[in-house]
Amino acid sequence: MDFSNLKKLCELGGIAGRESAVRHEIARQLRPLAQDLRSDALGNLLAYLPGSTSQKIILCAHMDEVGLMIHYIAPGGFLYFVPVGGIDPRTLLAQRVTVHTAQGPLTGVIGTKPAHITQPKERTQAVPMEELFIDVGLPAEAVAQRVAVGDFVTLQRPFEPLGEGRLCAKALDDRVGCFCLLEVLRRVRKPKVGVHIVFSVQEEVGLRGAGVAAFGLEADVALAVDATGAADIPSCRPQEYLTRLGGGVAVSALDAATITPQWLLEELWALCRTRQIRSQLRIAPRGGNDAGALHRSKAGVPACALSVPVRNIHSNVEVADEQDIAATVDLLQAVLETGFQIKE
Template sequence: MDAKLDFSILKTLTELPGVSGRETAVREYLKNLLKDSADEISTDTLGNLIVFKKGTSDKNLLFCAHMDEVGLMIHFVDERGFLRFVTVGGIDPRTLLAQRVRVQTKSGALLGIIGTKPAHITTEADRGKAVGIKELFIDLGLPADEVKKRVEPGDWAVLDRSYEEFGDGKISAKALDNRAGVFVLAEVVRALKNPFYNVYAVFTVQEEVGLRGATTAAYGVKAD
């Protein structure tokens, strides 16, 4: 196996939106990437992408890496056009303030900024407590009526963070959990020739909200 990995694949993977339950963009990219490296590619009912490579034995070997990432789901649009949201997966609210996000709507992605009540109008009581999800909102920079036309409850958002290499071989990007694992598994599939085991590389969904895809894959593949 050539030890040189194609990190442009990881860059692309981290840039794709794929909140738990909304992994379509990641799945479609992987299907195209791996179509010439697999004996069979399928998608199960839950949305897992199953990439199969036939081995010379009758034993099944299962690898899993989850495609989904944590994110936000729009709960409602308030009277000022600010988007109120809940988290999808485990997110510490302290990490969200002033972050850029991409809100995924039916008409396309919209850039927004996460804000809260500005410092000059906070009270002493406000300043003495941690900011929670209920105090945060997404500002799209658009009039309220325009926002309400374009954004619906149930639309979702991902962080807008670029892929950057820094320091001594380090990488900063959104969704490295677990697009890094997806990248490694995809490279294994691309490099693997004539395996002994029947290899099932399963790119799973909804890990961030309860390991749902991996649980389904384990029962579906019946690996040894």
């Protein structure tokens, strides 16, 4: 599988509510693959691919990433910020960032009080976000001319291979889901089911875009394609892993926003067995994704999340396994080619 398009998507900037660069690129790629391409009032990108039966499915992946927004410019030209989405402040200190201004992007670094003038206790604790600042290396006057309160900030990290068959980047959550949707649409030109395609906005701040998008659609089933946390690391116990890198596509049984109907879960597992798709069950007591908004649309839509496991999620060093991404695309292909036996 060629991951050059995933690299392109991950390296774009687009925090929740500021997804336009991502939307424009996906729209460019989506135009020859589907019909009725449009954006709605919130900025969701929607399209449709007709099927050979009357059955319809929603496939949804969110375009936004976690990030920051400038809320105060100090007299010395240092930039203070607030989080947009659930970004972990422990991961921010000493990181490079991109400040997206009206005049173009600026590279900055996140700093705080130097260790030489801190107390020993301070050096053993995470620095509170309100004590962090961005330095863009410009005089205060130049900063005032180029940067505005409300400018958004993304973590800066190139997309690169890691070890054997692993990929490291910022914004794998959820550009990897967007990548999977585009890949399956290239593979399946004549699906059995009609496909409502949704690239949603503002998932990271409360699943806002998906609920709006789904309200205008009629579907029998909805699948959210997202990244999910892989906690298979030394600091976590096996019962806390949620998912494992290399374990395949994560089929969600339960999370804080959705409980997958039993029949839908069984059909997805059956497809994995029949097509020998590497898969794992996801049971997450916390967290959610766009499936939580999709399944509550109108009179209700049976929904499930299909997720790519990602280590270090919501950071600029997210790590995914190429085989897990391929398995997710394979399962989506199986769904579009076979459809579902809808049950109550």
